[in-house]
Amino acid sequence: MAKILEIRDLKLSFETEEGTVEALDGVYLDVEEGHFHGLIGETGCGKSITGLTVIGLLDNNARIERGEVLFRGKDLLKFTERQFQREIRGKEVAMVFQDPASSLDPVFSIKDQMLEAVRLNKKEEKQSNERIVKELLNKVKLPDVESLLEKYPHQLSGGMKQRVMIAMMLGRNPSMLIADEPTTALDVSIQAQFLRVLMDLKNTTNLTVLYITHNLAVLTEICDEVSVMYAGRIVETASIGDVFNNPSHPYTRKLVNSILRADSTLDSLEEIPGSVPRLINPPPGCRFHPRCEEAVDECSRVIPPVKEIGTNHLVACLRR
């Protein structure tokens, strides 16, 4: 299997009034073509920033200090905005955000917005473009496509809007989709419908998905591999089975044991003491060490390198 995306030692910071936020610090992430790769972490860990870097949508105050973001071998960090627009965004990599309401234009009908996306692709007859739009909307299992086309975003529910976003994205036939918390604003029953649309794409296309979320349970339903992110670094990458049944990094272990499952009790749930550190002057060494039960002196001095402890199982912890 070829790697479609390779992030190497990415370090990125933001200048703010309060100081420099070290948002990403040496991120390594490999995504295999055709796989669904989960990126999980808590608020502020840098998971969304990682996604935005790949698609070239970082804010102006972001500063890339070092590293490479290789997409099919080409370093995206060297791309100009124009190159991103022409070669990457939409065409190769698409992104779906948490709030579909703000991704759609409120003053255009679904038809107009869908047609625009399809038209970008290639010049074709108006009629065939409309046919393509209908096919796309059917693909994401939206009911009653005919009347839907004439509607405006505010007339759709959150789940429907999110599926329109997916249809629009498919219209340009990209190789990779970055989904940033796409179901967080949705109800569980709508989330379940949305995940099935994604699963369907997984089974019928060669789409690669980088699925960013804070919800581990969602990842288990659709992902092949998972990378766990903490305070700007990837601490563990493994198959979804290993993350659950054989987590290695102390943070991953705690995280897995803190999610509510069908058989959870208040006693079985683990808590992580303290809270996520601020990334202005983050803890030295391993950024998890102040909250880690296994931490030794060395952990506060040395940044743990990434080690391979099993087949495709990477961990960044000095104690492993």
Added chain:
Amino acid sequence: MSKEWLQVKDLRKHFETPKGDLRAVAGVSLKVEKGDSFGLVGESGCGKSTLIRTVLRLLEPTSGEILFDGKDIAKLGKTHIRRLRKKMGLVFQSPHSSLNPRMTVYDTLARPLLIHGITKNKRDTTIEIVKLLKLMGLQAEHMIRYPHELSGGQKQRIAIARALAVNPEIVFLDEPTSALDVSVQTKILKLLDFAKQEKQLTYFYISHDINLIRVVSNKMGVMYLGKIVEIGDTGTVMANPLHPYSVGLFEAVPDPDPDKKLPELILKGEVPSPVNAPSGCVFHPRCPFAWEKCEREEPKLLKQSDQREVACHKYS
């Protein structure tokens, strides 16, 4: 202690909209016994938040009874409501917006103490606040902080401390952890459980998170479009839900087990609008078992066993 300690009878809360009446709470009856931890689950817009706000008289009920400690609080006047507020606490979903950013933790916690005359002077107030902070696993030094100096989890602990300050008998918790990260969620749940034992409280949780309700409650209800469709012992309902909506809702919850494949989807389509809700059983347009009677006649909550009641024609 009377068994019917908090009892809601056929409570309704309708809102007028240009398109017609929005029946947010459309005839809800439930009982909470002292010492219970009651959990109400439902998806957004099902009326769960409106229900507790109506029970707390933050919203005026359209009709129905709310019996609390033998009195019908649906009909109480303003002065009596204030006395009632002392017995009922409320914790909101987001501590980021429920705490006043211009008030220190001390001010936030001192306010209910002074308003309800629990402490009379500064010394007593401070002592009481330190006790509350300790109960929530915080230190006295947190007293002088402002909300922006606290983490999300700490803020929510302050919001809980504020609700507990007046020694309420029952605390309503509206999605108390859904604005927080998973790593702090456990801490909050454990602190709430500890406070419940310490102060012999009764909890009324509402959440969209089925697994959360499973962990924290001993009695639960499932709400759909303004109505309770199933209610009973948490263990019984969770192990074997009867109402088709409960079955579909529980099935839709992502299962954190990588070996399990996606189950067949039961809940199709979307929740209809509570304005002009479907006739008969409100769930019938989405129900795989619906027949003609469901369209015509509204099912009543009927006892299936000592542990549960279900509102479904399939079980009547």
